[in-house]
Structures are given as structure tokens and as C-alpha cells.
Amino acid sequence: MNEARPPPPEQEAVPTGWLLRIGGAALATLAAACVVAWGLWVAWRPASENPPPKTLGAWEVGRVNQAPFTLDGRADALRAEQRARLAGYGWVDADAGIIHQPIDVAIQQLLSEAGAEGAR
Incomplete structure (x- = not known):
């Protein structure tokens, strides 16, 4: 009963150092690309992107020209004309x-x- 056993399989060695170097290089490249993209965005965005806020009661709110509700009498005039x-x-x-x-x-x-x- 002397059976020949096959030799045990060799365990594959994971190249840990090589994987860490590749992963670190990928992260460094990603971080550099993010920094460059942010720098370009800051440099090229228009100055009028965020205008200063308007004062309360102004006729223009944001970029829409509108009258305050208390000063708008068009609805009252229309209702009087219809009546x-x-x-x-x-x-x-x-x-x-x-x-x-x-x-x-x-x-x-x-x-x-x-x-x-x-x-x-």
C-alpha cells in the first residue's frame, strides 16, 4: 500500500511590494489630476458666476426682474376692470x-x- 502521493501544490506568492507600488502610483496620479483640475477651474471660472446678493426690496432678485408683491397693483386693476x-x-x-x-x-x-x- 505504498501509494505515491503527488507533491503538495506550491503556494503562489503575491507580489505585495509590486502591488503597493502600482497602487501608490495610481493614487498619486489621481491626486495630481484632481489638483490640476481644481486649479484650472479656479483660474478659468468667470468672475460674474456668483454676483453679490441684492438688497431686500430690490426690483431684481437673482437674475429675474420682478416687482415686490406689495407694490404690484396689476391684479387689482384687472379685477376692477372685470367687475x-x-x-x-x-x-x-x-x-x-x-x-x-x-x-x-x-x-x-x-x-x-x-x-x-x-x-x-
């Missing part, structure tokens, strides 16, 4: 004979016409 149109008389189409009138008057007119037709 005047709803409460008054006027022509919609003069050629076709179409007018606009207040809603209360129109309702009363329709009710009186319906009452007159119903009485017939």
Missing part, C-alpha cells in the same frame, strides 16, 4: 347686435319673458 364689465352694459358685437349686460338684469329679463310666455 366693471360684469356690472355694466356694452357691445360684444355691434354688427350682430349682441350686447352684454349685468347678470341680475339678464335673469330678471329671462324671468319676465318666461312669465309672459307662460301666461299665454
